[in-house]
Amino acid sequence: MTRRDLLLSLPKEEFxxxxxxxxxxxxxxxxxxxxxxxxxxxxxxxxxxxxxxxxSANNKWGYIxxxxxxxxxxxxxxxxxxxxxxxxxxxxFHLLEKDGLQGIxxxxxxxxxxxxxTSLAPTGLNIHRAxxxxxxxxxxxxxxxxxxxxxxxxxxxxxxxxLAPVKVDGKWxxxxxxxEIVIPCQFDDAWQFNDGFASVMLDHKWGFINTAGEVVIxxxxxxxxxxxxxLAPVKVGEEWGYINADGEMAIEPQFExxxxxxxxxxxxxxxxxxxxxxxxxxxxxxxxxx
Numbered sequence: 407m408t409r410r411d412l413l414l415s416l417p418k419e420e421f422x423x424x425x426x427x428x429x430x431x432x433x434x435x436x437x438x439x440x441x442x443x444x445x446x447x448x449x450x451x452x453x454x455x456x457x458x459x460x461x462s463a464n465n466k467w468g469y470i471x472x473x474x475x476x477x478x479x480x481x482x483x484x485x486x487x488x489x490x491x492x493x494x495x496x497x498x499f500h501l502l503e504k505d506g507l508q509g510i511x512x513x514x515x516x517x518x519x520x521x522x523x524t525s526l527a528p529t530g531l532n533i534h535r536a537x538x539x540x541x542x543x544x545x546x547x548x549x550x551x552x553x554x555x556x557x558x559x560x561x562x563x564x565x566x567x568x569l570a571p572v573k574v575d576g577k578w579x580x581x582x583x584x585x586e587i588v589i590p591c592q593f594d595d596a597w598q599f600n601d602g603f604a605s606v607m608l609d610h611k612w613g614f615i616n617t618a619g620e621v622v623i624x625x626x627x628x629x630x631x632x633x634x635x636x637l638a639p640v641k642v643g644e645e646w647g648y649i650n651a652d653g654e655m656a657i658e659p660q661f662e663x664x665x666x667x668x669x670x671x672x673x674x675x676x677x678x679x680x681x682x683x684x685x686x687x688x689x690x691x692x693x694x695x696x
Contacts, residue, residue: 413440413473423448441474469515478515519551527564537562555585563598569617571596589619601633623653632666637690639664657692
């Protein structure tokens with residue numbers, strides 16, 4: 407067995423991080439050097455990604471394997487491990503950033519989408535239609551960098567409930583999965599659909615539309631978030647509360663900030679029952695919970 411094969415076969419627990427002359431490397435418990443100290447930093451919080459190690463040199467980031475071989479060039483400003491849904495299964499990818507541009511590599515660091523986009527948002531678990539922008543225009547691409555919806559928008563968001571917000575001539579509307587505008591571009595701002603509602607802005611006020619583009623909750627709030635579990639955060643004056651799907655105030659405005667509900671809880675910022683100021687969680691009955 408070669409030394410390379412031996413190193414690749416070792417369990418990651420045998421690699422102990424050490425520092426020498428302001429550089430980082432790895433050795434085993436007996437003090438034997440496994441990977442020479444030649445890196446400026448090692449991201450310990452997520453040090454291992456499968457069989458790989460994230461390292462930094464000259465203020466750039468990349469990945470090496472357990473034999474110390476570079477598997478992703480150490481040339482990126484940021485690397486974000488992310489999970490996207492492919493045919494019902496969550497798959498690991500890496501979002502790459504370099505010189506203000508973005509791309510995507512697979513779990514083994516093969517480049518799938520070149521680092522050439524000024525914005526890349528496969529958020530929303532829809533990698534087949536990821537919002538991407540370059541050369542001043544935005545459109546949608548799949549995980550293999552094929553254009554699925556033409557680059558003709560000023561901005562775009564991600565698809566939820568088969569609709570995505572897009573900006574044309576300074577106004578926002580929505581397209582369907584085929585790229586056709588199905589809700590006219592008429593809003594000053596617009597967010598993704600959730601629970602059949604999307605928050606939209608007109609004349610600095612926010613309200614909600616349904617998937618047919620009808621205003622179903624009056625555009626009168628100073629800010630608004632997304633619906634979740636039948637409630638949506640809205641801002642009235644300087645305070646946030648929650649409305650229900652009928653537009654009725656279900657939790658009176660009282661918080662400095664408020665997030666959408668998820669799994670029965672929402673994060674809010676303000677005083678709790680013990681007059682403690684800060685971030686807390688409430689349930690849908692406005693009770694503070696751990």
